[in-house]
Amino acid sequence: MLGLGNSLIGGAPQLFSPADISDLVGWWDFTDASVIYSDDGSTQITHGDGIKRIDNKAYAINGSAALGQYLEQGDPNLRPAWTSAGRATFGSSPAGGTELQVKNNTHDDGSSITTSDLNGTALTIFYVATDIGSVSGDEYLFNACGANSRDRISIYVDNDTNDRWQWHLQNNTARTNTVMNCGQNITSDTELWTVHLDHVSQSSFYRNGDTSDGINNSGSTQNYAIDTSSSGTAPTVTLGDGTGDNEGSHLTGSVFEFIIYNKALSSDELTQVQNFLLSKHSIS
Secondary structure, eight states, X not given: OOOOSSOSSSSOOOSOOGGGSSOEEEEEETTOGGGEESSSSSSBOOTTOBOXXXXXXXXXXXXXXXXXXXXXXOOGGGOOEEETTXXXXXXXXXXXXXXXXXXXXXXXXXXXXXXXXXXXXXXXXXXXXXXXXXXXXXXXXXXXXXXXXXXXXXXXXEGGGTSEEEEEEEETTTTXXXXXXXXXXXXSSOEEEEEEEESSSEEEEEETTEEEEEEEEETOSOSOXXXXXXXXXXXXXXXXXXXXXXXXXXXXXXXXXXXXXXXXXXXXXXXXXXXXXXXXXXXX
8 A cells, every 4th residue: 555644764654645635646755665666566675776666656546647657667777776765866877877767658558658738837846855966967857748759847957057956848839948947056965846837926946945945937937738648659757867859868866755746736735745845854
């Protein structure tokens, strides 16, 4: 059974769960060993193993509306390492880098990733990462692309902005890009980052639940959805690398947790999720 409400690693059990809020489409929780495997789904992960598969906790709640049943890596040389501290370590490998990914038609039943398109107008992402250092080139944490691999939503460390996190929505059809950097230099500390996209009012990207420790841009997103529900092989969700012309831009660092809602959360909902993650990961 998925540990949806309580982490197996970290702070005291909490009554609130991210699954309590609607439109949860992605929840990859590297603190919960019960949903991480060193094989196709029968052997639970142990310290030092390479991650073959991590289940998406959102799938247990919202089924096919979630961004896949799981992320996986078939090549043993490309698997991020898991530690009993509850984190996945991405970085160099014998094959060049590490990543976890799901593509259309790679599920157990041969189905598409999801029945949902990602809403570039209204979207909320939370992630907890550590040991993110200075980069010599862009390094991708998250990438979701649609039927055209150039239609995508990405989060990456941007070398051109003095090693700051950057969010990017690319609309290949209209040849438009929306970019928002976090406004602060990243550190190697364990940090919670929130990306809150709201085309109607205001979008923001900030650290540790503090809106003053980041950037707020009024109406900074374009009205566009990434067609992750399309058929064919192009739709892809990836942690630890880019896709298309950004494939091979691997992240160097560790991730504890990554959560995505297909809507702009309310102020109260933002506070609930942030307090949950700050407490769980002992971030002051």
